[in-house]
Amino acid sequence: MIDIxxxxxxxxxxxxxxxxxxxxxxxxxxxxxxxxxDGTHLVFLIGGLLVTAACVLLLAQPSR
Amino acid sequence: xxxxxxxxxxxxxxxxxLEAEVARLDELxxxxxFKKGWGYLRLGGPGFIDAAxxxxxxxxxxxxxxxxxxxxKTMWLLWVSMGLGMFMMAAAARFTCRGxxxxxxxxxxxxxxxxxxxMTGLLGTxxxxxxxxxxxxxxxxxxxxxxxxxxxxxxxxxVNWIVFMxxxxxxxxxxxxxxxxxxxxxxxxxxxxxxxxxxxxxxxxLLVGVDWGAMLHGIFVPWLPSGVEGVDLFxxxxxxxxxxxxxxxxxxxxxxxxxGRKHETLARFDIFVGLFLPFVLINFLVVAVFAGTLxxxxxxxxxxxxxxxxxxxxxxxxxxxxxxxxVAFLAVPITTTVGMSxxxxxxxxxxxxxxxxTSSWRWRISALLPQxxxxxxWYPRPVWLVIAIAAFLSLSNNIVGWSFYLLLNDKRVLGEDxxxxxxxxxxxxxxxxxxxxxxxxxxxxxxxxxxR
Numbered sequence: 001m002i003d004i005x006x007x008x009x010x011x012x013x014x015x016x017x018x019x020x021x022x023x024x025x026x027x028x029x030x031x032x033x034x035x036x037x038d039g040t041h042l043v044f045l046i047g048g049l050l051v052t053a054a055c056v057l058l059l060a061q062p063s064r
Numbered sequence: 065x066x067x068x069x070x071x072x073x074x075x076x077x078x079x080x081x082l083e084a085e086v087a088r089l090d091e092l093x094x095x096x097x098f099k100k101g102w103g104y105l106r107l108g109g110p111g112f113i114d115a116a117x118x119x120x121x122x123x124x125x126x127x128x129x130x131x132x133x134x135x136x137k138t139m140w141l142l143w144v145s146m147g148l149g150m151f152m153m154a155a156a157a158r159f160t161c162r163g164x165x166x167x168x169x170x171x172x173x174x175x176x177x178x179x180x181x182x183m184t185g186l187l188g189t190x191x192x193x194x195x196x197x198x199x200x201x202x203x204x205x206x207x208x209x210x211x212x213x214x215x216x217x218x219x220x221x222x223v224n225w226i227v228f229m230x231x232x233x234x235x236x237x238x239x240x241x242x243x244x245x246x247x248x249x250x251x252x253x254x255x256x257x258x259x260x261x262x263x264x265x266x267x268x269x270l271l272v273g274v275d276w277g278a279m280l281h282g283i284f285v286p287w288l289p290s291g292v293e294g295v296d297l298f299x300x301x302x303x304x305x306x307x308x309x310x311x312x313x314x315x316x317x318x319x320x321x322x323x324g325r326k327h328e329t330l331a332r333f334d335i336f337v338g339l340f341l342p343f344v345l346i347n348f349l350v351v352a353v354f355a356g357t358l359x360x361x362x363x364x365x366x367x368x369x370x371x372x373x374x375x376x377x378x379x380x381x382x383x384x385x386x387x388x389x390x391v392a393f394l395a396v397p398i399t400t401t402v403g404m405s406x407x408x409x410x411x412x413x414x415x416x417x418x419x420x421x422t423s424s425w426r427w428r429i430s431a432l433l434p435q436x437x438x439x440x441x442w443y444p445r446p447v448w449l450v451i452a453i454a455a456f457l458s459l460s461n462n463i464v465g466w467s468f469y470l471l472l473n474d475k476r477v478l479g480e481d482x483x484x485x486x487x488x489x490x491x492x493x494x495x496x497x498x499x500x501x502x503x504x505x506x507x508x509x510x511x512x513x514x515x516r
Contacts, residue, residue: 005473005475014469014470014473015466015470018466018469018470018496021493021496021497021500022462022500022504025497025500025501025504026500026504029501029504029505029508030508030513032295033292033508033513033514036291036292036295052497055493056490056493056494056497057490059469059489059493060486060487060489060490060493061486061489062473062482062483062484062485062486062489063473063474063475063482063483
């Protein structure tokens with residue numbers, strides 16, 4: 001299991017995870033806009049939701 | 065042995081009083097559930113201050129509009145949004161009771177001055193208190209003006225703002241005075257106003273009647289308007305129920321009470337019974353009253369709280385019920401002004417590293433800054449400032465949420481008292497996703513990517 005409290009470059013894994021989660025939220029919303037407008041961008045919507053779920057599950061780990 | 069309070073306002077609480085409170089908590093922990101609940105209810109307070117602050121002109125207007133437009137259908141949003149907020153409030157309680165530190169100071173230390181003093185203190189709390197108090201003044205003075213003729217006299221806004229200012233300033237300035245008594249006075253005032261809102265709106269609901277089936281359906285079965293309107297409504301409601309100001313106010317109000325390790329159960333009870341229940345129940349009542357009246361009438365509805373209240377009043381029937389509704393509704397802007405003023409003063413002191421002394425002129429001036437909202441009687445809020453603050457809030461609330469999550473999981477900050485619960489972290493992260501969505505929707509709107 002990854003130690004998300006370890007430092008990776010300038011930030012800890014937790015901070016990188018929050019940044020990745022933000023990007024995934026953006027992707028999901030971008031996909032949602034396309035889907036609501038004309039039924040397109042479904043890949044972005046599903047991909048964004050999956051990455052968001054992965055980030056939440058990973059970042060919910062308490063620190064060791 | 066009781067821990068030594070680390071917050072100057074708490075130093076005015078005598079050690080004997082704190083010892084007695086801790087002994088009472090020990091006794092209550094072994095009592096039967098009803099006695100325990102009643103005892104905690106009497107000892108709680110910061111949660112009630114938070115509820116009374118959150119239940120302001122904006123929240124109540126949203127509930128009135130929601131009831132008038134969608135009937136009972138969006139009631140589920142209220143408990144879901146406040147429920148998600150509970151995870152972050154529990155983090156604030158942990159910082160107070162186990163950490164014993166001031167959260168903005170710790171943010172400054174570990175995440176920098178921009179996140180702590182600027183985003184959380186000055187803009188996320190103090191600026192919000194000043195700017196959003198215009199709305200409270202506008203609503204409060206309109207309500208007094210509408211209420212007076214029912215009692216047989218005229219009291220125009222151009223004069224009645226003085227009464228609004230006198231009442232709210234007196235209560236705000238009593239906080240922290242005469243040891244614990246001043247804090248208890250403010251907390252008791254908030255509890256009394258919340259009780260008044262619950263009873264009065266409850267009576268109004270009994271008068272207009274309830275469609276129990278539709279209400280239960282609206283509470284437990286999720287429904288949203290179709291398309292982008294539904295997304296906007298869900299994200300805005302979920303993320304706006306409680307925000308940075310509520311997290312900060314609860315954390316420091318607990319510190320001011322001298323809460324320590326043995327108070328964490330009380331703090332959690334206070335979050336649930338003092339904040340969650342009043343917020344949800346009062347909003348339920350308001351939505352249901354408007355769902356049972358204006359929604360049934362149909363057609364277009366006014367959009368301001370004053371006009372909505374004016375449209376509702378004749379439908380309530382006897383004059384006493386209209387008076388009751390207006391009096392309860394008046395408690396909304398009064399308590400919010402009090403809560404926001406306290407939050408603003410606390411945040412200004414923390415942001416500049418000043419020690420809070422409630423007897424000092426610096427504290428008094430900081431606490432009375434939101435009273436500039438009296439200008440709302442003559443002028444609308446400065447639009448450019450509202451837009452700037454709203455934009456900043458949209459873009460920074462999530463960063464403050466990140467910061468709270470990181471502090472809760474940081475061994476350097478909380479040591480062995482850091483969060484060890486997977487579910488608690490998951491709840492906070494879901495709230496963070498919603499706060500991220502608010503920031504992203506704001507950006508998408510600016511770039512013209514969001515659907516209108």
